Each structure stands twice: as C-alpha cells, then as structure tokens.
Amino acid sequence: MTLAVRGFDGLSDIQQRLTVRAPAMIVTIYGDIVVPRGGVLWMGTLVEICARLGISETLVRTAVSRLVAADQLVGERDGRRSYYRLASGARTEFAAAARLLYGPQAAADGFLIHHVPGLSDEVARRFRLGRMGPDLYLRPRHPENAPLSGLTFRADAIKDGGLLADYAATLWNLQSFADEYRAMIDLFTPLMTALKRGETLLPADAVSARLLLVQVYRAVLLRDPRLPADALPRDWPGLAARRLFGGLYRSLSPLADAYIGTFCEGRDGILPAETDETLARLESLSLEACL
Secondary structure, eight states: OOOOBTTBOHHHHHHHTOOOOHHHHHHHHIIIIIGGGTSEEEHHHHHHHHHTTTOOHHHHHHHHHHHHHTTSEEEEEETTEEEEEEOHHHHHHHHHHHHHHHSOOOOOOSEEEEEOTTOOHHHHHHTTOEEEETTEEEEEOOTTOOOOSSEEEEEOOSOOTTHHHHHHHHHSOHHHHHHHHHHHHHHHHHHHHHHHTTOOOOHHHHHHHHHHHHHHHHHHHTTOOOOOGGGSOTTOOHHHHHHHHHHHHHHHHHHHHHHHHHHOEETTEEOOSOOHHHHHHHHHHHHHHHO
C-alpha cells in the first residue's frame, strides 16, 4: 500500500516543504548511514541516494569536492570507481553529533560561567554560549561540553522565583528553536500517524524519509543549548520533538536498513544492514522512549 492520507502524499509532501541542500544532506548520509557501517561509501550509491531526494549528480559531485577541500571527506579510487570516507579530523565532530542524536538525552546539571576575553561571535554560537556581558558567557553544564580557554566557574540558580526562564530568554533566541521544533513536529507527525495505522513506505522511501527526519532534527538540536527544564518556557516543544524523532526513526529503520543492506555499496561491497552501532542507536532510542 502506498502512503496517502488526508492530502499527505507520502514522502513527496515532506520534500516539497523542505529545501534540501547537497552539502548538508551528504553530511547527514555519512552520519546516519555510512559511519556506523565502516565509514566508506561508493560515489555511485551517494548519487543514487541523493537523486531520490531531488539532488542532481552535478550538485552531489560539487558538494563532495567542497567537503574534501574542507577536510571533511577523503577520496580514494579503485579502477573507475571513487569512494569517500570521513577525514580523520571530522570523526570527532561526527561522533559528538551522533551522541546527541541517538544517545540518551541527559538533563543539564546547572550552568557554567566562562570568562573568555576576545571570543568571537562565531565561536560563541558554535559553543552555544549565552553572552552575559563583555567577555562573560553562560552555558548549561553537560558532560559532552567542549572545553573553553579562560576562567570557568560552576553556577546554580539558588533562588529562582520564576526568573530563570525569563533571564535565559535574554541570552538565547529560544523562540527560534521552539519554532523549528514545532515546524519539525508539524512536518513529520502525519507520517508517524500513517505508519501507526499500518500504512507503509517503499524501502527506498523509508531511507529518504529517515534522512530528512535526521537532517531537520539535527539542524536545530546541534544549535539548541539544551537548557535545564526550569530555564525553559512552559510550552517548550523540544521534548515532543525528541519523542517524535525517536519513535519515527525506530519505525522507519527496519525498511530503511533492509534497503541499505541490499543496495548501498562501500569499499568492500554491500554495506551491512545492521551493525553493533546501528543496533545500539535503536536500543538507546527505545530505552529513552520508556523513560
């Protein structure tokens, strides 16, 4: 049965509402499909996956060249075939993103205050810092926080009185994150509803749908400072977005992984449908759903 409910024409409805850019999607493909299956992908497979998402071969090859130049990917040839793997410098970044996407979502344990003279706005955004004043920044305390130079102090709100959320809203643009989470929920809920009713997708479309889900969620999650609950607005949609991501990812994975294990090629042949890492991701998302 093909998917078509209440004007929701399967995958095409999602694709029509998204702008899919080749560099970002290739990063998503490597993070979701390739890295947990050995890390190497044949260019022909990459072109085929992207074609199903409306990205032309020319755009794919241009994006790959730029990712190579940016030390994100490394190419190798075998006869007339080209294969690409993650550059060593990109592995740490990909691993950190994977832990956030597929690992357990630990709540922030208070805050850190950083005194860092001369910090650029770009670095402050990358570290998801809230600017408190000249050379002074606040961020939630998470185990995976990358270290910053300068002075660092631990901080907790001793007396809240409801002011913490108001103050946090002056340091981070929480409304923009909330809007993106709600847009994601609006975009993917019809698909989740249809799958719960027993409707299904073609295996290749399950791959495309899962990649789009990961890309949309990843785009906001990696910028979200993930503040403690008492620093967030009452109607914060991040938790609902997380539940939707985990549930839909698990629902799409049997078909998607079966397709990957049949048609997607790496350096040593067809990629495995499952690996210890892919199974660990699903288990983590399943356990999280039970909490």
